[in-house]
Amino acid sequence: MKFTRLKLQGFKSFVTSASLDISSGLTGIVGPNGCGKSNLVEALRWVMGENSAKSMRGGEMDDVIFAGTATRPTRNIAEVMLELDNSDRTASTEFNNEDVIQVSRQIERGSGSDYRINGNSVRRRDIQLLFADQSTGAHSASIVSQGQIDALIRAKPQDRKQILEDASGTSGLQTRKHEAELKLKAAEQNLLRADDVLQNYITQLKSIKSQVKHAAKYKNLTEQIRTLEAALLRIQFAELDNSKAAAEEKIRIIDAEIEKLFPKLQSYQHLKQALQLCCLSCGIMRPDLRLGFRS
Ligand code: ATP
Numbered sequence: 099m100k101f102t103r104l105k106l107q108g109f110k111s112f113v114t115s116a117s118l119d120i121s122s123g124l125t126g127i128v129g130p131n132g133c134g135k136s137n138l139v140e141a142l143r144w145v146m147g148e149n150s151a152k153s154m155r156g157g158e159m160d161d162v163i164f165a166g167t168a169t170r171p172t173r174n175i176a177e178v179m180l181e182l183d184n185s186d187r188t189a190s191t192e193f194n195n196e197d198v199i200q201v202s203r204q205i206e207r208g209s210g211s212d213y214r215i216n217g218n219s220v221r222r223r224d225i226q227l228l229f230a231d232q233s234t235g236a237h238s239a240s241i242v243s244q245g246q247i248d249a250l251i252r253a254k255p256q257d258r259k260q261i262l263e264d265a266s267g268t269s270g271l272q273t274r275k276h277e278a279e280l281k282l283k284a285a286e287q288n289l290l291r292a293d294d295v296l297q298n299y300i301t302q303l304k305s306i307k308s309q310v311k312h313a314a315k316y317k318n319l320t321e322q323i324r325t326l327e328a329a330l331l332r333i334q335f336a337e338l339d340n341s342k343a344a345a346e347e348k349i350r351i352i353d354a355e356i357e358k359l360f361p362k363l364q365s366y367q368h369l370k371q372a373l374q375l376c377c378l379s380c381g382i383m384r385p386d387l388r389l390g391f392r393s
Contacts, residue, residue: 099188099189100182103118110134145178145180160208180201185197
């Protein structure tokens, strides 16, 4: 993978669109003091994911946006695009389908940065990994800023580790190792959370089981009560049936007695009528004979 072009707009002193071709071999940038040579190197580090405003010689990251001059107004957006030739197909797998890879970073005042690879939105980490796999990046020892040569010579063994890792091509592996460790930590946290959720479900299951037991008991008791109520109603019905039969028998006996007494009653009534007629013809008006018989 080779760097082929750096394009920037609104970045530091590059207010209008500027493009720098990076050819094979050595590319030199010459110009008077303050023309923006260091700004170009910073643009290169910035598009590779630099996150320290201080190392961009600013107080905050928004300071990379063109701040305006006496004749030009301030800009609100800065964008840097780095074009990579990937015809040797050495990019990491997820970006290795294209011959040309365009990595871009845009910053809007007050809104932070947006990273893209071939127009698709990606995380800063994806961009850092893409370059780390090529043993380069915003913090790579292969990018030396002004005044850093002395620092490199005086570097402690620990600081030289980065230079050796870049040279041996293992810095990408280190970054991936770090990424894997972070993922592992996140997975462990997820596992702990899942365990908590599981414990919660187990407690809920216990409570539901006990509720099911109570519900079954209730259902059983309700069925027993219903059976007993039905049996009671059957007994009451049988008792009423017996009483009805006894009452009907009594009515039958009384009816029979009435039937027996009926001819007597008729003969008494005839006798009474005859006596009344006899009394009337004899002129006797006894009140007891008008009303009925005395025993
Ligand atoms: P030297 O050769 O002295 O190191 P140089 O060519 O590396 O200089 P740079 O340091 O890249 O120059 O550029 C500095 C210029 O960039 C200054 O003129 C400064 O005003 C301008 N500059 C830096 N940040 C911004 C910004 N946010 N907006 C506008 N101009 C900026």
